[in-house]
Amino acid sequence: MLRDTENTYKRIKIKELKTDSSLIDQEVTVKGWVRTLRLQKAFAFMEVNDGSTVSNIQVVLNNSLSCYEELTQTIQTGACVRVVGSLVSSLGGKQAVEIQAKEVEILGNAPADFVLQKKRHSFEFLRTIAHLRPRTNTFGAVMRVRNSLAFATHKFFQERDFLYLNTPIITSSDCEGAGEMFAVSTLDLENPPKNESGKIDFTQDFFGKKSYLTVSGQLNGEAYALALSDIYTFGPTFRAENSNTSRHLAEFWMIEPEMAFADLKDDMDLADDYLKYLIEYLLNHNTEDLEFFNSFISNGLLEKLSHILETPTVRVSYTEAISILEKANAPFVFPVKWGIDLQSEHERFLTEVHFKGPAIVYNYPKEIKSFYMRRNNDEKTVAAMDLLVPGIGELIGGSQREERLEVLEQTIRNQGLDIENYDWYLDLRRYGSAPHAGFGLGFERLVQYTTGMENIRDVIPFPRYPQHALF
Ligand code: 4AD
Numbered sequence: 135m136l137r138d139t140e141n142t143y144k145r146i147k148i149k150e151l152k153t154d155s156s157l158i159d160q161e162v163t164v165k166g167w168v169r170t171l172r173l174q175k176a177f178a179f180m181e182v183n184d185g186s187t188v189s190n191i192q193v194v195l196n197n198s199l200s201c202y203e204e205l206t207q208t209i210q211t212g213a214c215v216r217v218v219g220s221l222v223s224s225l226g227g228k229q230a231v232e233i234q235a236k237e238v239e240i241l242g243n244a245p246a247d248f249v250l251q252k253k254r255h256s257f258e259f260l261r262t263i264a265h266l267r268p269r270t271n272t273f274g275a276v277m278r279v280r281n282s283l284a285f286a287t288h289k290f291f292q293e294r295d296f297l298y299l300n301t302p303i304i305t306s307s308d309c310e311g312a313g314e315m316f317a318v319s320t321l322d323l324e325n326p327p328k329n330e331s332g333k334i335d336f337t338q339d340f341f342g343k344k345s346y347l348t349v350s351g352q353l354n355g356e357a358y359a360l361a362l363s364d365i366y367t368f369g370p371t372f373r374a375e376n377s378n379t380s381r382h383l384a385e386f387w388m389i390e391p392e393m394a395f396a397d398l399k400d401d402m403d404l405a406d407d408y409l410k411y412l413i414e415y416l417l418n419h420n421t422e423d424l425e426f427f428n429s430f431i432s433n434g435l436l437e438k439l440s441h442i443l444e445t446p447t448v449r450v451s452y453t454e455a456i457s458i459l460e461k462a463n464a465p466f467v468f469p470v471k472w473g474i475d476l477q478s479e480h481e482r483f484l485t486e487v488h489f490k491g492p493a494i495v496y497n498y499p500k501e502i503k504s505f506y507m508r509r510n511n512d513e514k515t516v517a518a519m520d521l522l523v524p525g526i527g528e529l530i531g532g533s534q535r536e537e538r539l540e541v542l543e544q545t546i547r548n549q550g551l552d553i554e555n556y557d558w559y560l561d562l563r564r565y566g567s568a569p570h571a572g573f574g575l576g577f578e579r580l581v582q583y584t585t586g587m588e589n590i591r592d593v594i595p596f597p598r599y600p601q602h603a604l605f
């Protein structure tokens with residue numbers, strides 16, 4: 135960081151001012167947004183935040199400052215300012231350092247009725263001003279945690295020699311086979327071309343066939359894992375499921391590692407190591423943010439996160455999980471019996487009541503899982519696993535993939551999918567097939583889990599969900 139005398143006018147981020155003691159008694163420049171301005175008799179105290187850290191820097195304006203009157207009359211909450219002054223150890227108890235201002239410039243003022251005054255706003259309200267909410271403590275902290283989790287993700291996989299792969303966003307295959315895809319088309323919606331049988335003629339569409347936004351990069355990821363051994367994707371995915379819940383978005387980011395020569399156990403090991411690595415990274419690098427969440431958003435968060443590092447993640451088979459739920463005698467809305475898809479109430483019971491922490495459930499009934507999962511020898515289950523966490527439910531979903539051509543073809547047909555669309559995917563089994571496995575982690579659910587934020591719409595900069603694609 136440049137800060138010799140010549141560069142006094144280069145700004146220094148508030149995070150650095152607060153942590154680098156060599157800056158004390160030096161002249162510094164900060165730039166940021168005013169959170170509050172409090173007038174005393176001979177002073178004014180201005181709290182400035184630049185997003186580099188959750189806490190503000192206190193700027194002391196002395197009435198001997200030129201333009202003191204004008205500045206203190208003019209500056210409003212929300213204004214953007216440049217401050218030059220000396221960094222001094224603070225006399226007040228609350229902060230270690232403050233700035234004695236020598237010069238204050240208003241870069242962009244705000245009106246007195248600027249919406250983000252110093253008071254609590256509901257997250258629902260802040261969603262309606264998603265372009266301004268990053269100016270609040272909570273959203274600043276969420277985005278710093280999100281950034282760290284993204285960086286730690288790359289670090290984790292790169293340290294293990296996984297290649298970062300960019301898979302396509304526009305696709306014509308439905309990875310999950312669940313038909314929850316957004317169509318991509320340049321046809322005139324009002325007047326689409328029709329074929330002889332009166333249906334829309336997609337051969338005239340931009341890609342010459344029906345195309346969609348991807349729900350997952352997995353199938354493309356498999357092609358590269360079966361050549362480069364270990365890959366991971368980290369990109370946006372889209373689901374047109376009409377789920378108005380606190381855990382679903384229409385546009386979310388997913389991390390999908392895929393490993394050649396790996397089975398379900400390797401997959402669970404990777405998921406477990408990855409989650410612990412991320413949490414450890416946050417505890418070491420985002421201490422202030424996590425303390426903020428611990429105090430204001432989710433009591434006990436720090437303890438919860440540390441506990442995960444200290445305890446091995448529970449692993450139970452689906453069959454065992456069902457038997458736990460059957461014995462639970464809990465008033466479930468969806469009755470429990472072998473074969474059902476676990477509902478959120480069941481997942482929550484397992485993690486919140488029974489195991490009191492994250493749990494991996496594996497070997498699910500084949501009927502409720504995707505076509506690409508490897509069929510187990512019992513002919514009833516597939517080598518799938520979900521990592522469930524308290525408060526959220528499924529954070530990770532993964533499986534060993536079906537590497538046997540005939541079995542895979544049969545499943546695609548049985549599930550009523552159009553085998554033509556999967557011809558290239560079947561090639562991967564025709565030419566040098568290998569056992570392989572992978573998983574997908576929902577990035578926003580991870581941010582939710584590690585911050586304790588209740589709603590997934592509040593952990594992505596501009597959330598997309600039914601009826602909402604604003605900003
Ligand atoms: O379980 P899912 O559907 O798995 C897949 O897409 C596989 N192709 C992954 C793989 O094996 N490579 O989704 C994976 C994760 C879920 O566990 C969940 O965390 C998240 O993606 N997820 C969502 N997150 C936010 N909003 C939604 N609508 C989500 N749907 C899934």
Ligand code: MG
Pocket residue numbers: 520528530531
């Ligand atoms: Mg899943």
